[in-house]
Amino acid sequence: xxxxxxxxxxxxxxxxxxAGENKEKFEEHYFNCHYCFEKTMERxxxxxxxxxxxxxxxxxxxxxxxxxxxxxxEKITSFLTPKQWxxxxxxxxxxxxxxxxxxxxxxxxxPQFFINEDLVRGGSITLISPVFETQTVPxxxxxxxxxxxxxxKIYIYDNGDVLWKKTxxxxxxxxxxxxxxLLTSGEKYSWQVKAFxxxxxxxxxxxxxxxxxxxxx
Amino acid sequence: MEKEAINLEEIYQxxxxxxxxxxxxxxxxxxxxxxxxxxxxxxxxxxxxRKGEFREESSIGxxxxxxxxxxxxxxxxxxSKVLKHVPEPTPYPHPHEYIENKEKAEIMAKAIKKLTPxxxxxxYLYYYKDLSREEVAQKLGIPPRRVSERVNYSQKLxxxxxxx
Numbered sequence: 074x075x076x077x078x079x080x081x082x083x084x085x086x087x088x089x090x091x092a093g094e095n096k097e098k099f100e101e102h103y104f105n106c107h108y109c110f111e112k113t114m115e116r117x118x119x120x121x122x123x124x125x126x127x128x129x130x131x132x133x134x135x136x137x138x139x140x141x142x143x144x145x146x147e148k149i150t151s152f153l154t155p156k157q158w159x160x161x162x163x164x165x166x167x168x169x170x171x172x173x174x175x176x177x178x179x180x181x182x183x184p185q186f187f188i189n190e191d192l193v194r195g196g197s198i199t200l201i202s203p204v205f206e207t208q209t210v211p212x213x214x215x216x217x218x219x220x221x222x223x224x225x226k227i228y229i230y231d232n233g234d235v236l237w238k239k240t241x242x243x244x245x246x247x248x249x250x251x252x253x254x255l256l257t258s259g260e261k262y263s264w265q266v267k268a269f270x271x272x273x274x275x276x277x278x279x280x281x282x283x284x285x286x287x288x289x290x
Numbered sequence: 291m292e293k294e295a296i297n298l299e300e301i302y303q304x305x306x307x308x309x310x311x312x313x314x315x316x317x318x319x320x321x322x323x324x325x326x327x328x329x330x331x332x333x334x335x336x337x338x339x340r341k342g343e344f345r346e347e348s349s350i351g352x353x354x355x356x357x358x359x360x361x362x363x364x365x366x367x368x369x370s371k372v373l374k375h376v377p378e379p380t381p382y383p384h385p386h387e388y389i390e391n392k393e394k395a396e397i398m399a400k401a402i403k404k405l406t407p408x409x410x411x412x413x414y415l416y417y418y419k420d421l422s423r424e425e426v427a428q429k430l431g432i433p434p435r436r437v438s439e440r441v442n443y444s445q446k447l448x449x450x451x452x453x454x
Contacts, residue, residue, distance in 0.1 A: 114307070
């Protein structure tokens with residue numbers, strides 16, 4: 074049983090774990106407490122022997138064991154106290170609960186990417202005719218073929234508004250008579266072709282080419 | 291006058307070992323001058339008491355502790371100044387003290403070897419390996435309080451073994 078409240082400080086003092094005011098207080102105390110001083114002397118003797126002869130004293134059981142070194146498991150387990158390990162385990166469980174339970178519910182739908190047709194500037198579809206000026210209302214629109222299995226969509230514009238559009242797999246299209254009638258002499262029109270893959274993806278867009286139908290002389 | 295002499299003798303008997311311990315702890319037991327420092331402190335204490343400088347404002351222990359601490363500080367300061375000019379003397383223990391201590395240490399070492407593994411283990415981890423009380427407790431799977439108890443009990447057992 075402890076006889077003096079300073080008794081617990083003996084080891085800390087002798088092992089240099091006391092500093093500053095605490096050290097001074099303890100030193101002053103053992104000048105006044107014969108019991109603590111005797112205990113301190115005895116403990117100092119024990120520690121001195123262990124420090125100086127420990128390698129011989131503990132040779133059989135512990136130094137050999139020490140030479141083997143701690144196993145990786147011991148190193149890991151001794152890294153934290155049991156309480157700390159418990160905290161880590163609880164935290165890890167909470168983390169996984171949040172990760173697996175809550176986050177999927179918060180997840181929004183997968184991001185959707187759209188290709189704005191007007192922004193695609195492939196430019197690899199070369200328009201052949203009509204271009205610039207024509208003497209008569211064109212009956213056929215022709216462009217250079219890009220590849221097999223592509224579908225072309227032709228747009229004819231009147232002042233920026235789509236006048237007519239049509240889809241074909243050929244590299245030309247014959248203008249229907251009723252559309253020809255809409256094209257008047259002396260006016261300017263433009264046209265454009267877009268190419269689509271069999272899956273319906275836009276693969277190329279021609280530049281929009283203007284043409285003028287000259288008035289008959 | 292006689293009363294004063296008895297008191298001083300008592301003080302000398304009682305405090306010489308305490309002062310010696312404190313001095314050795316502070317300047318090192320291997321420092322050759324430690325005994326001179328202790329003698330100076332004791333002389334100083336006696337002189338001050340005779341001059342009536344101890345007015346019982348504090349305990350006699352605290353009074354002696356204060357004188358001891360001041361002298362140790364002076365010694366260390368003085369030593370630091372000297373060391374700037376001359377090399378530090380090689381520390382050596384007193385031959386008699388060395389032999390006496392060596393014999394005591396041998397007896398103690400043998401006694402520790404006789405302890406059961408339960409107590410040897412705690413001494414090994416706590417003092418030899420210099421682990422904290424909490425670390426020892428963790429390694430042995432016991433509460434920290436139990437570490438102190440085992441160390442204290444080891445000391446009791448050692449006392450018995452040494453007496454035998």
